Amino acid sequence: MHQWDLSPFSVTPAASLLSKCVSVGALSQEEIDSASNGTGPVFSSHLQEAEDQIRMQKQLDEMRLRLELLQVDEQSADVAHSFHLAQRFQMLQMLGDHMQELLREQNSLRQRLMKPLACTNLPVHAHLHRFMVESLKLMMDFIETLEEKLSAADSRTAARDRLALLDSSLAQLLIQASEMETLSSQILQWKSVDGCKLVTSDP
Known part of the structure; x- marks a missing residue:
């Protein structure tokens, strides 16, 4: 049992103190009753x-x-509430607008890159036209030289592949020739053996 859970017939220290105060005249029974009932002021x-x-x-x-x-x-409010749905819809709409703008920029950039340079109007001053013509000639010469180098490299690669194919074919032919030689020697041996048998069998 807890130390404050006292039986109704036991005298607590507070009760003994109050009784002493009443006996000496420091307090009256009415003040104690009023304080215990809560109707009067505290001590x-x-x-x-x-x-x-x-x-x-x-x-x-x-x-x-x-x-x-x-x-x-x-x-932890419900996400299906109209307020939260409105906020999410607004955020999704902003994201969709941003993605559409990016797609427009990408399409315009793709069109600009796919457009031939000859169709673009480049502002070139008159005193630079001669240099532009010379630059175009140099560019064409470079392209022709590059194509020749590439074709030569391709032909070298093709020739190397053909030589490798010829070497493999020659090796296969040598193997087949050796096999034919072995077979022909075996056939000759069989013929010689058969001839000897025929000679010995004659009377």
Whole structure:
């Protein structure tokens, strides 16, 4: 049993103290009854202030608890609510507009890159036309030389492949020739053996 769970017939230290105060005349029974019923003032103003502070602290704790519960409810609100759906729809719409703008820029850039350079109007000054013509000639010569080099490299690669194919074909022919030589020697041996048998068998 807890130390404060006393039987109704036991005398507590507070009761003995109050009885002593009544016996010496420091308190009256009416004051004690009024204080126990809660209708009269408390024994001390400091005790009243302490009780008020405790009460206010409890109220403050309750308000804080309610505020935390409201924050939790707000964070764990239903995502299917119209307010949240409206916000998400607005964000998705902004993202879609941004993606459409990127696609427009990409399409315009692709069209500009696919457009031939001859069709573009380049602002060239008159005194630079001669240099442009010479630059185009040099570019054409470079392209022709590059094509010749590439074709020569391709022909070298093709010739190397053909030589490798000829070497493999020659090796196969040599193998077949050796096999034919072996077979022909075996046939000649069989013929010679058969001739000897025929000669020995004649009377």
